[in-house]
Amino acid sequence: MIRWLLLVAALAAFPAQAQFKFDLNRAIDAVKSLGRASMEIDEKQEIEIGRDLAARLLGAAPLVNNAGLQRYVNNVGRWLASQTGRPELPWRFGVLDAPQVNAFAVPGGTIFVTRGLLQRMRSEAELAGVLAHEIAHVVKKHHLKAIQKSAQAELAGEALSLAMKDSSSEARGKLVRFGTEMYSRGLDKSDEMEADRLGVVIAARGGYDAYGLPAVLQTLQAMNPEDSALALMFKTHPAPAERLQALSEKMQPTLDAYAGQPSVMERFRQAVQTK
């Protein structure tokens, strides 16, 4: 309560007409000195921030101009998302028109895979493995928590909650910047390993051959590590060999129990080849 009063006092120091464009840094400093507020981003806000981040990634690379392919990937992804603890999110999936080999999870349920990665896959089970890994990041809120952590270091809770109310605010811009940085810096290694394990589980729950994700990791491992198409993916993820090793240590029983499920090669080939 006292914090709020002080924040209001800090804001009152600015002219009324400039309230929406207030000098954020000064407001932050004012509130920061009050100590760190605990800040929770609720689901509605998560979805909003996610839309901003997704729009940013789409600014770096647009969607592949192929409605059939985009719908196909949405069907695979939505089916997998329905097998998780967050089936009600507005799940969206997109193939980005970029040669780089990568995939991205955005808070709130938006998942991207690049054309460069898709073209190196051999079956729907492999696509499912990659999408399931990304879905796992959203289910476990890995990016959201990382954004929250940077935001807590930089923005006080009250300034942040004000920012959430105004999508054109400077604070919102800052939040989205933290989020964007996440995609160049990467998550904690433990988050990636957890997403691998849960990804295998989600693909198996969807009825797919559970070896889809390991198969893609083997493909990545076989590529020339100096290949520029891999630069960002390799910078932000543990090495494929290490991820494969971890999966074989921790997930062998699950992998083997669901290895006989369909890998759906023909439908995948048709969807990816139709241009």
Added chain:
Amino acid sequence: MKAILILLFLPLLAWAEPATVIRATELKKEPATDAVTVAELRENTHVDALERRGGWTRVTAGAAEGWVKMLALRYGTPGTQGETGLSQIFNVARTGSSGTQVTTGVRGLEAEQIANAQPNAAELGKMQAYAATPDAAASFAAQAKLEARSVEEPQ
């Protein structure tokens, strides 16, 4: 000359990649643990991977052919560097599309390009339009005989 021959044969193969066995492994006649053992492969044996089925990969090891545990393989060899061009052609053969031009373009998803990207609301709108409903996705799954399973989350 050797390279030309390889290129000629590539389209005939569904998939064939050099790999190494990372631990002593049995080469099995069929993709199953209880299948007949064709050969004992020592650690670091070089093989060519041909196809994958579940957790097994069919390989040739010298004159022998059979199945090994997929996770016993590591792809590529120290000599793999610089074979990117080859894998590009591979990619064309495999997907039938024009493959990827692996160059640093103006647009794309390098760290710097992501950092400097401006929001694209039009593409975001398009993406919403491609979304699948849970019901549509469920019938799509059923078409491929995919069945939902109850699988425990790992600890």
